[in-house]
Amino acid sequence: MQVTEYKPKIVAFCCNWCSYAGADLAGNNRLAYPAEVKIIRVPCSCRVNPMFILRAFQRGADGVIICGCHPGDCHYTSGNYYTRRRMALLFSMLNYLGIEKERTRVEWVSAAEGAKFAATMNDFVQTVAALGENKRLEDLRCKL
Amino acid sequence: MQRIGVFVCWCGSNIAGTVDVEAVSEALKKEPGVVFSTNYQYMCSQAGQDIIKNAIAEHKLSGIVVCSCSPRMHETTFRKTAAAAGLNPYMVEIANIREQCSWVHKDKLTGTEKAIILGRTAIAKVNLNAPLTPGESPVTKRALVIGGGIAGIQTALDIADAGFEVDIVEKQPTIGGKMAQLDKTFPTLDCAACILTPKMVDVAQHEKIRIFSYSEVESVSGFVGNFTVNIKKKARYVKEDVCTGCGLCTEKCPQKNVPNEFNLGMDNRRAIYIPFAQAVPKVATIDPRYCTMLKTGKCGVCSKVCTAGAIDYKAKDEYIEEKYGAIVVATGYNPISMEKFDEFAYSQSKDVITSLEFERLTNAAGPTAGVLLRPSDHKHPKTIVFVQCVGSRCSGAEKGKEYCSKICCMYTAKHAMLTRDKYPDTDVYVFYIDVRTPGKAFDEFYRRAVEEYGVHYIKGMVGKVSPQGDKLMVQASDLLANKQLHIEADLVVLAAAIEPDASARPLATMLTASMDTNDFFTEAHPKLRPVESPTAGVFLSGTCQGPKDIPETVSQAGAAAAKVIGLLAKDKLTGNPCVAHSNELMCNGCSSCERVCPYGAITYEDKEFRMPDRTTRMRRVAKVNEAVCQGCGACTVACPSGAMDLKGFASAQIMAEVDAICK
Ligand SMILES: Cc1cc2nc3c(=O)[nH]c(=O)nc-3n(C[C@H](O)[C@H](O)[C@H](O)COP(=O)(O)OP(=O)(O)OC[C@H]3O[C@@H](n4cnc5c(N)ncnc54)[C@H](O)[C@@H]3O)c2cc1C
Ligand code: SF4
Ligand code: SF4
Numbered sequence: 001m002q003v004t005e006y007k008p009k010i011v012a013f014c015c016n017w018c019s020y021a022g023a024d025l026a027g028n029n030r031l032a033y034p035a036e037v038k039i040i041r042v043p044c045s046c047r048v049n050p051m052f053i054l055r056a057f058q059r060g061a062d063g064v065i066i067c068g069c070h071p072g073d074c075h076y077t078s079g080n081y082y083t084r085r086r087m088a089l090l091f092s093m094l095n096y097l098g099i100e101k102e103r104t105r106v107e108w109v110s111a112a113e114g115a116k117f118a119a120t121m122n123d124f125v126q127t128v129a130a131l132g133e134n135k136r137l138e139d140l141r142c143k144l
Numbered sequence: 145m146q147r148i149g150v151f152v153c154w155c156g157s158n159i160a161g162t163v164d165v166e167a168v169s170e171a172l173k174k175e176p177g178v179v180f181s182t183n184y185q186y187m188c189s190q191a192g193q194d195i196i197k198n199a200i201a202e203h204k205l206s207g208i209v210v211c212s213c214s215p216r217m218h219e220t221t222f223r224k225t226a227a228a229a230g231l232n233p234y235m236v237e238i239a240n241i242r243e244q245c246s247w248v249h250k251d252k253l254t255g256t257e258k259a260i261i262l263g264r265t266a267i268a269k270v271n272l273n274a275p276l277t278p279g280e281s282p283v284t285k286r287a288l289v290i291g292g293g294i295a296g297i298q299t300a301l302d303i304a305d306a307g308f309e310v311d312i313v314e315k316q317p318t319i320g321g322k323m324a325q326l327d328k329t330f331p332t333l334d335c336a337a338c339i340l341t342p343k344m345v346d347v348a349q350h351e352k353i354r355i356f357s358y359s360e361v362e363s364v365s366g367f368v369g370n371f372t373v374n375i376k377k378k379a380r381y382v383k384e385d386v387c388t389g390c391g392l393c394t395e396k397c398p399q400k401n402v403p404n405e406f407n408l409g410m411d412n413r414r415a416i417y418i419p420f421a422q423a424v425p426k427v428a429t430i431d432p433r434y435c436t437m438l439k440t441g442k443c444g445v446c447s448k449v450c451t452a453g454a455i456d457y458k459a460k461d462e463y464i465e466e467k468y469g470a471i472v473v474a475t476g477y478n479p480i481s482m483e484k485f486d487e488f489a490y491s492q493s494k495d496v497i498t499s500l501e502f503e504r505l506t507n508a509a510g511p512t513a514g515v516l517l518r519p520s521d522h523k524h525p526k527t528i529v530f531v532q533c534v535g536s537r538c539s540g541a542e543k544g545k546e547y548c549s550k551i552c553c554m555y556t557a558k559h560a561m562l563t564r565d566k567y568p569d570t571d572v573y574v575f576y577i578d579v580r581t582p583g584k585a586f587d588e589f590y591r592r593a594v595e596e597y598g599v600h601y602i603k604g605m606v607g608k609v610s611p612q613g614d615k616l617m618v619q620a621s622d623l624l625a626n627k628q629l630h631i632e633a634d635l636v637v638l639a640a641a642i643e644p645d646a647s648a649r650p651l652a653t654m655l656t657a658s659m660d661t662n663d664f665f666t667e668a669h670p671k672l673r674p675v676e677s678p679t680a681g682v683f684l685s686g687t688c689q690g691p692k693d694i695p696e697t698v699s700q701a702g703a704a705a706a707k708v709i710g711l712l713a714k715d716k717l718t719g720n721p722c723v724a725h726s727n728e729l730m731c732n733g734c735s736s737c738e739r740v741c742p743y744g745a746i747t748y749e750d751k752e753f754r755m756p757d758r759t760t761r762m763r764r765v766a767k768v769n770e771a772v773c774q775g776c777g778a779c780t781v782a783c784p785s786g787a788m789d790l791k792g793f794a795s796a797q798i799m800a801e802v803d804a805i806c807k
Contacts, residue, residue, distance in 0.1 A: 009805070009806055011802060011805055011806070020214075020216070021216060023243065023244055024214045024216060024240075024243040024244070026243075026248060027214070027242065027243030027244055027247040027248050028243065028247070030247055030248065031248065032248050032249065032250065033248055035245075035248075035249045035254045035255070035257070035258045038258070038261060038262065038265065038805040039240070039244055040265070040798060040801050040802065040805070041215070042777065042793060042798065043722070043775050043776055043777055043790070043793055044776040044777055044778070046740075046776060046777060046778040046781060047776065047777030047778075047780065047781065047790060047793055047798075048781070049780065049781045049795060049798075050781070051795065051799070052795075052798055052799060052802055055799050055802050055803070056802045056805075056806060059802060059803055059806035059807075060806050061802075061805075061806050072670075073670075075669070075776075076678070076742055076774060076776035076778070077658055077666065077668075077678050077742050078658075078742050078778075079742075079776050079777075079778055082740060082778050082781070082782075086781065118248070
């Protein structure tokens with residue numbers, strides 16, 4: 001019997017200045033991470049509206065990760081602090097709704113941290129894969 | 145509906161090696177809106193760009209997606225290509241199928257699958273793109289420098305030498321700042337006045353520079369290229385253009401007991417005064433707190449002796465409004481108050497002084513004409529104890545500062561060395577936590593103090609200074625010898641930490657420039673944009689940004705000037721079109737967006753709206769200043785009514801991307 005490996009759907013929001021560049025550096029250095037990760041470029045992690053994350057889960061994403069500059073290094077000085085506070089609230093609310101904490105993450109990745117980017121993605125995909133598919137918020141009407 | 149063209153790049157074998165480019169361009173043909181799709185070896189090459197240009201013309205494309213390397217690499221290239229073919233450059237999206245696909249995945253099937261999804265995502269976004277045009281605004285070709293210390297002086301001179309007008313606003317009656325009070329300067333020991341005063345004269349004589357001394361900034365409005373600043377010229381009761389600076393009045397004024405701030409209160413001046421001989425502008429000023437004429441209407445001596453007729457007891461504060469393209473903050477620093485450090489007995493003994501007071505005591509133009517004498521009894525001190533780090537590097541303490549003031553190790557070495565040089569019979573002790581001397585020729589300088597001049601450097605802190613008779617008993621620990629020391633000193637000199645000027649905080653609020661917790665101005669980027677504030681058009685020069693010595697201050701001042709010149713050289717500023725925009729119909733004027741904007745880009749205006757019943761109503765709505773907005777998007781998330789959106793990264797676009805990924 002052939003077992004098809006379960007492949008989670010991961011949406012990664014990366015800020016233009018640090019994390020997106022970090023992802024590019026992972027590419028330059030050919031540091032592999034699972035293809036399940038698809039990146040959306042945003043100017044700053046603080047552009048990520050909780051609505052986008054809810055939308056992703058509604059459309060069947062299994063995990064959502066937001067990457068931004070390290071605290072103190074934000075291109076816009078304070079954007080990542082907003083992200084940190086907003087996401088802490090959102091994630092605990094999602095947890096309450098049954099979306100496990102492990103499916104959501106905020107990570108600081110600088111433009112110099114290609115290796116950290118790849119390692120973070122490897123770890124995140126593994127963690128999410130271990131939880132299995134996310135059915136909690138998925139709106140099947142969207143699939144019609 | 146858009147007419148989208150898709151261009152898949154092979155990047156030689158960089159992409160084509162792990163991604164089946166043919167399959168990708170075929171698959172993407174089926175996506176909504178796509179009317180043309182192709183692939184080519186090198187899209188960024190001339191030939192590749194020609195393919196794009198021709199396709200735009202031939203298929204009347206309204207948007208394009210290039211599946212290639214990172215947008216950080218070639219987004220600009222492809223935007224230019226589009227523009228050359230008459231397409232709005234912001235109708236271009238890049239799917240990053242190299243750095244984020246072919247280079248990180250090894251299996252061709254996986255790579256191809258992911259590339260298709262990334263292409264699909266970019267197409268979903270482009271479907272919602274709208275042409276964007278960067279806003280343009282004119283530039284007022286004049287700069288304002290706030291603060292006339294060495295930082296402000298150097299910045300003003302550099303800007304003026306490039307041919308632009310500069311105004312300096314200095315709150316004191318003269319420019320010069322702290323450097324004018326110093327005696328000799330490390331590491332070369334040239335005298336501060338000899339190198340500073342010629343620069344002050346250059347400023348005074350420069351046809352492009354105006355000095356507003358004894359003046360302060362009252363209010364600032366506008367944005368980069370177009371600031372309007374209100375300057376308050378405090379009444380000095382002396383007509384600046386008439387006073388010749390002869391100084392006769394300052395000798396005849398009967399009010400003799402005014403503490404002289406230039407000598408840090410160690411001697412007195414008159415109620416009418418010129419701070420020092422080389423002051424610029426060299427004009428007298430009446431101190432209204434002490435002048436009997438101004439207080440009681442009786443006296444008028446200065447007006448009688450002034451042959452030029454410059455005295456004007458009826459003068460009032462004047463307000464001047466001026467436009468500027470750029471503003472440089474150069475408000476400098478002050479030594480902290482010694483109030484909270486009474487273990488060193490600063491308030492109990494005149495012979496416990498700060499290092500800046502020591503500078504005045506050794507300065508030929510100071511209260512003792514440069515002879516080192518104890519302030520209490522005017523005797524030569526035989527034993528001097530220098531205490532470093534007073535109020536610096538105080539971790540977690542409620543008194544003092546956590547940071548290192550950076551200059552104290554060097555000026556203490558200077559003071560110790562100069563003392564031993566002039567008075568070899570004096571015993572000099574320096575107590576330190578660490579001696580920090582990074583900098584060109586700095587460590588050599590410190591070692592000379594120890595090795596050539598025999599200064600006793602002792603690692604350890606001074607615990608207490610107690611005045612006993614005419615002596616100061618110094619209790620300290622010697623950490624290396626692990627013992628307690630008791631030194632009978634004649635003079636104790638405290639290297640007080642330095643902090644930003646108290647006026648910096650209100651000024652920062654006026655400029656919407658950000659500050660750190662210590663009230664130093666923050667830079668736009670600590671490494672890459674060190675002389676710009678995050679607020680466009682506001683620049684930082686000198687110690688207002690962090691502790692610095694003179695060489696560093698001057699280099700930073702020049703760097704700030706270069707940035708200002710770069711700005712003023714432009715006739716028009718082209719903005720970034722990816723800025724926030726609020727939908728007036730949805731906005732409820734709640735201010736949530738204004739509070740999160742790090743640049744102060746959001747203001748409010750009252751607008752008239754037609755109600756369904758045909759009446760009109762005034763409502764307060766948010767308005768984004770496109771020239772100031774940097775496009776971070778913080779406000780879009782803060783907005784509770786969904787009125788605020790970001791052009792180029794609109795909520796609908798990002799959600800379309802999310803949908804395309806999760807399909
Ligand atoms: C005891 C001592 C010894 C030193 N010795 C040396 C040395 O030997 N070598 C060396 O390299 N460095 C030395 N330094 C450091 C040196 O003094 C500074 O690096 C330098 O003065 C910094 O210049 P600045 O223009 O940034 O600041 P400042 O000299 O403080 O100038 C700031 C100016 O802005 C004005 N201002 C402030 N706020 C406002 C406002 N709101 N509106 C208008 N005007 C305003 C102030 O009145 C002042 O004129 C020493 C410092 C101390 C304390
Ligand atoms: S996008 Fe950022 S910079 Fe622009 S108005 Fe909103 S918060 Fe301010
Ligand atoms: S946050 Fe939204 S509703 Fe509130 S003022 Fe700003 S744009 Fe208007």
